[in-house]
Amino acid sequence: MTPIKTLWIVGCGNMAGAMLARWVAAGTLDAPEIFVLNRRDRDLPAGVRQGRVLPDGPLPDAVMLGVKPQQLEDVAEQIAGRLAGVPLLISILAGVEEAALSARFDAQAYLRAMPNMPVAIGKGVVALHTDTTDAAMRERAAALMTPMGLVEWVDAARFDAVTALAGSGPAFLYRFIDALAQAGAALDIPAEQAQRMALAMVEGATLSAATASEPPGALADRVASPGGSTRAGLNVLDDGRALQSLLTDTLAASFRRNRELAAAARE
Ligand SMILES: NC(=O)c1ccc[n+]([C@@H]2O[C@H](COP(=O)([O-])OP(=O)(O)OC[C@H]3O[C@@H](n4cnc5c(N)ncnc54)[C@H](OP(=O)(O)O)[C@@H]3O)[C@@H](O)[C@H]2O)c1
Incomplete structure (x- = not known):
């Protein structure tokens, strides 16, 4: 399996910031391989790049959306064109289904991930769902989340319930x-x-x-x-x-x- 090595994070507040901290601390991702798109500079782990526009050049292995669900529409308008064809689009947005993502973005695969705050210390729970049948992509996605704690695949129909239980x-x-x-x-x-x-x-x-x-x-x-x-x-x-x-x-x-x-x- 080829691991995910390059990641762009769109909106990096409390939750995405906790995941970012864990990826860097656990050595899952190298800090310079991560770019954070945010609206103002933030205190990020050393070496992680940040800015107001996405970098030029090739797309990363994966992009993770870390904004609030209510901010999805604005973000999609802003960056969907630039992300066209990205191998994996990960969303941690509560309640936002894959169909809502695929209606706005053009990724090769979509992953819903529902983490909780203890992922920062590797003791979190991350529920995952994807409609993709690409087994290698599922494996890559799960491997990316493993350092966060307990990783559980769940049916799409149960995602809102596990969000209530483990996310909140x-x-x-x-x-x-x-x-x-x-x-x-x-x-x-x-x-x-x-x-x-x-x-x-x-x-x-x-x-x-x-x-x-x-x-x-x-x-x-x-x-x-x-x-x-x-x-x-x-x-x-x-x-x-x-x-x-x-x-x-x-x-x-x-x-x-x-x-x-x-x-x-x-x-
Ligand atoms: N908190 C939890 O325990 C938890 C658990 C599971 C899932 N989630 C999910 O995680 C997501 C984020 O929640 P959160 O608690 O981390 O909220 P948050 O701290 O408000 O983080 C959202 C971040 O997105 C940024 N942002 C908003 N619009 C943007 C844009 N157009 N471009 C770039 N960055 C933008 C915000 O920047 P500004 O500061 O400039 O507004 C902020 O840093 C939500 O969808 C939520 O459903 C949260």
């Missing part, structure tokens, strides 16, 4: 950690200490669950002995499936919004 998931977990720390502070633990403990607890519990032989749901019950204090707390989360229904509603809202963004990108 870190924000939901951060809210949970903050709420946990605030709940600790309400029990008179100093606020900063409660936050440190909540973060370390989530890290340790997650790492040990990842290597446990039982699924997390069973682990929760194993930790909570009948009549004990953990069980008393779990009873609150479990009452009327309170936590389950809150998270079901949370993902459903995020999923619906992805669908709305997809509909807007189709227009």
Whole structure:
């Protein structure tokens, strides 16, 4: 397999910036082989080129769109002509389907990638989908994403759902950690200490669950002995499936919004 070696990134904010940092740190891509098209100079990894117009010369192996979904139309008008024939167009735009990309760009293959912020440290999740049947291209695309963390191919129909779960998931977990720390502070633990403990607890519990032989749901019950204090707390989360229904509603809202963004990108 010939790896992807040259990449242009169009719009490099929080998410694309995290991916860029990981590619350079992991040595997946050489910094001088990357060009970032942005609207103003940014603090990028040393050696990465940036500018307001795409470079002259041959097209790169791949181009990645890192703008907001609402910015797709403007970007397409600006650069689609210059990108005609590019081997791979990668999009991390939530809710934007391959058909919306192929209606605006003329690439040999399209890849939807849904990363999350922990890709910056190689502990992210990246969901991938492509309609291309070119096996070598699929392999090249997956190899590019491997340093980011867990890479999962998903059906196009499930993309909005995995976006809600894994793409937006870190924000939901951060809210949970903050709420946990605030709940600790309400029990008179100093606020900063409660936050440190909540973060370390989530890290340790997650790492040990990842290597446990039982699924997390069973682990929760194993930790909570009948009549004990953990069980008393779990009873609150479990009452009327309170936590389950809150998270079901949370993902459903995020999923619906992805669908709305997809509909807007189709227009
Ligand atoms: N954040 C996440 O956790 C996450 C997770 C998964 C997927 N995503 C997807 O990632 C994409 C970006 O999200 P984000 O959170 O990284 O947003 P962001 O920080 O606002 O990044 C978007 C970047 O695009 C730039 N941009 C906008 N129009 C441009 C143009 N015409 N030419 C060049 N650059 C342009 C913006 O520059 P300015 O600063 O000049 O406006 C900004 O740097 C979204 O489509 C989102 O769906 C995000």
